Amino acid sequence: MKFKSYDRIHKSQEYLAPLGDIDYRSQFGGYSLAIGNVVFAMVAEGELYLRACEDSETYFVNKAAPPLIFNKRGRPIVLNYYQVDEELWQDPDKLLELSSNALANARREKSIRKTQRRLKDLPNLSVNIEIWLWEAGIADLRTLQAYGAKRSWIKLRSVKKFVGVKILLALAGAISGIHEAALPAVTRQELLDWYHRYEQRRRR
Structure with missing residues (x-):
């Protein structure tokens, strides 16, 4: 499955190249995809998951796209990421649009967190x-x-x-x-x- 995930990462880098240089690193048992240290997608078990945002969540819910789930100490944790299905891979423009929305939203949230003190x-x-x-x-x-x-x-x-x-x-x-x-x-x-x-x- 590790090699399948790498293939998916490289395919994501190819399809989403207009967004910028995509880096990846191991996270949550899979791999996070980021541009300029802003994570907007995950690859797990050979599948791409986009971070949900207001612009994309309706699309993924209507598609009944499965969310990303990982196990932490035996407990399933549902993350706010949705799987990209084969139909979406066949529509590169839509995939790029949803990915761009995910990236923009992640950047906004990161900017807000910087201004908020814990x-x-x-x-x-x-x-x-x-x-x-x-x-x-x-x-x-x-x-x-x-x-x-x-x-x-x-x-x-x-x-x-x-x-x-x-x-x-x-x-x-x-x-x-x-x-x-x-x-x-x-x-x-x-x-x-x-x-x-x-x-x-x-x-x-």
Whole structure:
């Protein structure tokens, strides 16, 4: 199957040459295809899969094209890529159009990711806290800022009962872009007072 995948890669490079120089590397048990470090397609088990986007997903769904599935620790993971069938290979213009859309969408998403900071990159927040916040429905800085430290902490407390006042101060600092130790004394005291009142109400 390895040689069949290489044949498919080379065929993809030939058909999609107008998009640019296509590089490939091993990934997810198959091979990712990229132009300028932007992945827009995969080759697995000798088949080409294009990354889905708004412009192409309707086409692939109407065709009932199978998605790309790989196994991770025994669990099937469905990726947002759809198989290119023989009919599409016989229509190079359409294949090129869909591939161009996939590449353009992948470039847009990569550009957006570069401008968005992950929660773990904020002051005071670790990867674990980022995961807890995701579980609480807070997945980005904009949502964290919209909720504010107190409401975010309450949502976090609903999924992680053990979080205490230190996490509350950490969230306030993260929203302000500073270490929690640098919070203004007035802000720190107000948060501490709020936390103690909250705990007292819960014990009643």
